[in-house]
Amino acid sequence: MSHTEVHPTAIVGAGARLGNGVKIGPYCVVGSDVVLHDNVELISHVSLDGHTEIGAGSRIFPFASISRQPQDRKYHGEASRVVIGERCDIRETVTINPGTEAGGMETRIGNDCLIMAGAHVAHDAILGNNVILANYVGIAGHCQIGDYVSFGGMCAVHQFVRIGAHAFIGAQSMVDSDVIPYGMAVGNRARLAGLNLVGLKRRGFDRESIHTLRAAYRMVFSTEGTLRERVEDAAGMFKDEPLVQDVVRFIASVSDRPLCLPRSTRDEE
Incomplete structure (x- = not known):
């Protein structure tokens, strides 16, 4: 059984639950209600708070902030959650906010997702498996993103938008309407540009x-x-x-x- 490694400069709350093989690097802060499953790695300077669960084998890179207070004035301190699946890579300076009472009380990210540097996932958003957010993508509150959806860099997605499985959103698009499964959308405001044939x-x-x-x-x-x-x-x-x-x-x-x-x-x- 592999042991847990916690750097001496890291701060881990007394109630945090750490699985086998967890590695917590320098200057990380892990709250008391955080659950890290087996082989999760926090590289360094990661901030995890609130009721947060990170799936086995996921890696979180420096200066990511997960489950801090959502950017929603309707939030009043309710014990909402962030759940991140297995084998995800959460890159530098990513922010992921917990759910709210006005939503589903949970922000959820599936397995095998890649969230690149500077991206943001807002309160109550639901992302499926194998989703890719390129750099500086912003997912607003209450969005639903299907499996295998990929975003080019610097996209923005309006709150409550749904994007179906296997869709592709071109770089620098602003999406304010629902995108069908297997579709490709580009532009400001984004319009359908056919099917995601390359992805299929x-x-x-x-x-x-x-x-x-x-x-x-x-x-x-x-x-x-x-x-x-x-x-x-x-x-x-x-x-x-x-x-x-x-x-x-x-x-x-x-x-x-x-x-x-x-x-x-x-x-x-």
């Missing part, structure tokens, strides 16, 4: 599934009829196609934000 191929989706998804995309975002009618048509025509059904369910579900559309699609939809 890299992740092993077969050619036939991608071809079918492209056909459904063209149907849903054409200009004939209403968006609702086109979605219903796609749901029926591609009822046995899982990727298409992912998109259909996403569009049909209730949201606080409008849907991100291609520039050629009528804005009133």
Whole structure:
């Protein structure tokens, strides 16, 4: 069984729970309600507070600040949480805020995520597995980010926005509307620019599934009829196609934000 290493300059609260093989480097501060699972490493100068749980094998780099008071004036000291999954890399100066009573009381990040330097994840945001936030990406409160979503550098995401699984957000985009699964969005304000074909191929989706998804995309975002009618048509025509059904369910579900559309699609939809 590997032992825990705590640098003599680190401060670890009496109630903190440390798994096997945890390494806490110089000048880290770990609060009493923090749980670090096996083989978590805090490189140096990391600040962990509040009710925080870090999954096994995750690494947190210098000057990251996790679970300090959220940047929300509605927060009144409630015992909300941050939960970070396994094998995540949280790079330098990242900030991750806990949930609030007005949200789900929890900010959650899945497994195998990479959050690059200077990025911010706000209160009550939920990130899936294998999400990549490039440098200085800002995720606002209450956002929902699906599995395998990737962001280029310096993106901003409006509060309550949903971004579906396997989507790609181009660098310096400002996203203020929901982005469908497998979609690619770019711009200020971001609009759909097609499907994330590069990501789909890299992740092993077969050619036939991608071809079918492209056909459904063209149907849903054409200009004939209403968006609702086109979605219903796609749901029926591609009822046995899982990727298409992912998109259909996403569009049909209730949201606080409008849907991100291609520039050629009528804005009133």
